[in-house]
Amino acid sequence: MKKSDNSTITSLFEPRSFAIIGASQNPKKIGHTITRNVIEGGFTGDVYPVNPDGGELLGRKVFTGIGEIKGQVDVASIAVPAKFVVNVVRECAEKGVKHIHIISSGFSEVGNIDQEREIVQTARAAGMRVLGPNIFGLYSAKASLNSTFSASAIMPGSVAILTQSGALGIAMIGKTAVDNIGLSAIVSIGNKSDIDEADLLSYLIRQEETNVIMMYIEGVKNGEALIETLKEATLRKPVIVIKSGRSARGAMAAASHTGSLAGSDAVFEAIMKQCGVLRAESIDEAFNWCKYLAFTPRPRGKKSVIVTNGGGIGVMATDACEKFGISLYDDQEILKEVFEPATPSFGSTKNPVDITGGANSGDYIHALTAPAASEHMDSTIALYCETATFDYENLTPMIRDTYKKHAEAGKPITYAIVGGESVDKSINTLRKENIPVYGDVYEAVSCLSVSYRYQEYIQGHSRRFDEIEIDTGKIDSIIDTALSEGRKFLLSHEGSQVMSLVGIGIPGEKVTRSIEEAVEFAEKTGYPVVMKIVSRDILHKSDAGGIALDLEDREEVIDAYEAIMHNAKAYDPHARIDGILVSEMVKQGVELIVGARRDPSFGPVVMCGLGGIYVEIMKDITFRGLPINRNEAMAMIKEIRSYPLLLGARGENRKDIEAVAETIIKVGTVIRKCRRITDIEINPVMVYDRGMGVKSVDARILITEKKETDQ
Numbered sequence: 001m002k003k004s005d006n007s008t009i010t011s012l013f014e015p016r017s018f019a020i021i022g023a024s025q026n027p028k029k030i031g032h033t034i035t036r037n038v039i040e041g042g043f044t045g046d047v048y049p050v051n052p053d054g055g056e057l058l059g060r061k062v063f064t065g066i067g068e069i070k071g072q073v074d075v076a077s078i079a080v081p082a083k084f085v086v087n088v089v090r091e092c093a094e095k096g097v098k099h100i101h102i103i104s105s106g107f108s109e110v111g112n113i114d115q116e117r118e119i120v121q122t123a124r125a126a127g128m129r130v131l132g133p134n135i136f137g138l139y140s141a142k143a144s145l146n147s148t149f150s151a152s153a154i155m156p157g158s159v160a161i162l163t164q165s166g167a168l169g170i171a172m173i174g175k176t177a178v179d180n181i182g183l184s185a186i187v188s189i190g191n192k193s194d195i196d197e198a199d200l201l202s203y204l205i206r207q208e209e210t211n212v213i214m215m216y217i218e219g220v221k222n223g224e225a226l227i228e229t230l231k232e233a234t235l236r237k238p239v240i241v242i243k244s245g246r247s248a249r250g251a252m253a254a255a256s257h258t259g260s261l262a263g264s265d266a267v268f269e270a271i272m273k274q275c276g277v278l279r280a281e282s283i284d285e286a287f288n289w290c291k292y293l294a295f296t297p298r299p300r301g302k303k304s305v306i307v308t309n310g311g312g313i314g315v316m317a318t319d320a321c322e323k324f325g326i327s328l329y330d331d332q333e334i335l336k337e338v339f340e341p342a343t344p345s346f347g348s349t350k351n352p353v354d355i356t357g358g359a360n361s362g363d364y365i366h367a368l369t370a371p372a373a374s375e376h377m378d379s380t381i382a383l384y385c386e387t388a389t390f391d392y393e394n395l396t397p398m399i400r401d402t403y404k405k406h407a408e409a410g411k412p413i414t415y416a417i418v419g420g421e422s423v424d425k426s427i428n429t430l431r432k433e434n435i436p437v438y439g440d441v442y443e444a445v446s447c448l449s450v451s452y453r454y455q456e457y458i459q460g461h462s463r464r465f466d467e468i469e470i471d472t473g474k475i476d477s478i479i480d481t482a483l484s485e486g487r488k489f490l491l492s493h494e495g496s497q498v499m500s501l502v503g504i505g506i507p508g509e510k511v512t513r514s515i516e517e518a519v520e521f522a523e524k525t526g527y528p529v530v531m532k533i534v535s536r537d538i539l540h541k542s543d544a545g546g547i548a549l550d551l552e553d554r555e556e557v558i559d560a561y562e563a564i565m566h567n568a569k570a571y572d573p574h575a576r577i578d579g580i581l582v583s584e585m586v587k588q589g590v591e592l593i594v595g596a597r598r599d600p601s602f603g604p605v606v607m608c609g610l611g612g613i614y615v616e617i618m619k620d621i622t623f624r625g626l627p628i629n630r631n632e633a634m635a636m637i638k639e640i641r642s643y644p645l646l647l648g649a650r651g652e653n654r655k656d657i658e659a660v661a662e663t664i665i666k667v668g669t670v671i672r673k674c675r676r677i678t679d680i681e682i683n684p685v686m687v688y689d690r691g692m693g694v695k696s697v698d699a700r701i702l703i704t705e706k707k708e709t710d711q
């Protein structure tokens with residue numbers, strides 16, 4: 001049900017008229033605060049306060065009902081108790097209002113789903129869009145519109161914030177004021193009954209005033225639309241996300257808090273990465289990143305240099321660089337040439353460049369001007385530990401000066417300064433000037449690293465995706481058979497058939513219905529072979545004694561056939577038995593797992609990881625939202641911790657990594673194109689030496705009657 005186009009959302013952010021329903025004379029009421037913020041915030045369009053008592057409020061005529069207003073109302077903010085909201089929404093729909101903000105709480109977040117649904121239906125029927133319910137409102141710098149009930153004034157700027165939590169959003173407004181971060185917009189999305197992040201992003205990514213977008217998310221409802229919009233957004237500007245609900249307990253709290261599904265965090269994490277979204281761990285980190293990305297130039301190349309007056313802090317920064325994947329420039333000759341004039345003989349021109357504890361502001365200016373001017377270095381990490389010999393009064397001017405030099409050269413620099421009260425004072429002053437100065441090495445390096453991460457994403461990004469041609473007709477008839485037998489899963493040999501239809505190697509196998517047939521097939525395939533019971537009533541074959549492995553000759557096959565039949569009948573005398581599957585005994589390889597499923601939030605996703613019986617314990621798996629291309633499939637494989645096994649650990653040959661990537665693409669294609677398949681899991685996928693391919697040993701496929709929407 002995607003409904004937004006950018007032009008309709010534009011009038012949400014840039015309305016020409018604004019009504020407040022519930023505009024009270026009482027300054028303690030939310031409706032009063034919103035009216036005051038709209039008027040005092042400098043909104044230049046028409047303002048229409050609405051209250052049954054009429055009269056005048058803050059110099060404006062108060063209308064007794066929305067119907068009394070003569071002109072067009074682009075946006076109406078509703079701040080009346082929940083029980084009145086449905087009626088008010090009807091009146092707005094009759095009036096032809098374009099958008100409503102529902103400030104009121106008391107809807108799906110507390111289980112009142114019916115009224116929320118009714119509101120959306122009424123609005124949709126009238127072509128009206130709904131923001132909320134359960135929100136604090138919206139600020140849009142472009143329209144000088146502050147329709148929030150925040151106590152602090154909002155400074156216009158270039159950062160846009162979308163937040164699902166209202167209280168946190170209001171706190172963020174306060175924080176932006178303290179941190180001197182100007183906002184292009186802040187929007188509270190609340191219960192997302194209609195307008196969601198994707199709708200709002202579609203406007204913000206095209207809006208010139210917005211340089212960086214920050215989102216606080218608790219749960220994702222329409223994940224596929226969000227993925228599409230995020231991919232488009234990150235190509236134009238950085239997007240930072242904070243998502244709560246990382247822990248299982250947190251996810252439960254989030255689900256009950258906003259009435260939305262928090263989703264699996266591993267999937268969320270992987271998809272954000274895939275979309276180039278930068279996920280912050282904390283609010284402080286998100287704000288630091290926002291500021292850094294908004295005010296500091298992006299690095300043009302990878303080579304970074306650390307300049308320090310202390311060895312220890314230099315090592316800490318080196319560790320942080322390694323953790324965040326920042327490469328340190330290490331051409332010793334050039335480093336010597338560039339830094340020798342600024343480094344005492346007992347210092348070091350190696351990277352970290354140590355200008356020693358005796359360095360004063362002049363030495364710092366010298367040493368930090370050098371990388372700004374050098375063609376060999378792309379970014380600088382400047383570190384300072386408070387010392388008695390440093391001319392403290394010059395610390396702030398030194399940082400301003402060297403920051404400016406870097407800005408003029410179009411290069412990023414980040415500062416970590418550690419010390420007492422005077423250092424804190426310096427940090428506060430400089431942060432207000434939007435200079436990236438931190439009291440901790442990790443914070444400073446983390447900011448530079450997101451700039452690198454974002455840059456790398458933009459450079460390596462491709463919109464191409466790979467899929468294979470598949471015969472969905474044949475797969476459909478396998479599914480039809482299973483469903484007609486009342487099954488929501490495919491039997492093992494049916495799973496193998498699907499694999500073989502999409503060209504994924506499977507062991508040679510046949511369902512046999514007599515001892516003779518079993519022996520004949522085993523002789524043809526070659527020993528050893530494996531035999532398994534085929535029964536829709538026996539899911540756990542080993543428990544039923546329905547599996548025999550490593551059968552070496554004719555006699556063993558005959559014995560196994562009789563034993564499996566006997567065991568199966570003893571296990572479940574009523575089980576319907578279709579026969580016994582005889583398969584080639586698969587050679588050992590590296591055991592991976594490849595799977596796909598329809599994620600309730602993000603739609604079809606594909607998964608790859610270390611397989612075998614320890615999947616659950618090792619949890620060495622990685623996800624992507626579909627569709628993907630071969631490069632992304634390769635990146636997935638490289639991400640798993642067990643990747644060295646595929647490169648050939650302990651003198652073994654390199655494995656057929658390309659065939660694994662191909663398998664990921666194939667499994668992804670099946671889940672996208674066969675809409676009645678909900679889950680695929682091949683475990684193990686045996687991976688052989690390069691050029692020898694893979695074999696799907698056990699493919700479990702779950703199905704449903706209804707066609708799940710995809711693509």
Ligand code: COA
Pocket residue numbers: 021022023024025026029030031050051052053078079080081082084088103104105106134135136165166167188
């Ligand atoms: N049209 C216009 N005004 C109406 C109205 C209608 N149909 N029905 C009632 N009003 C008026 C009331 O008369 C009152 O004005 P008054 O002070 O002049 O009498 C005003 O609207 C507000 O109604 P009131 O009953 O006093 O409610 P309230 O201000 O105490 O609370 C909400 C209203 C919406 C703020 C409250 O119900 C609520 O939901 N609070 C939570 C909001 C929230 O936290 N949102 C999420 C933020 S993150």
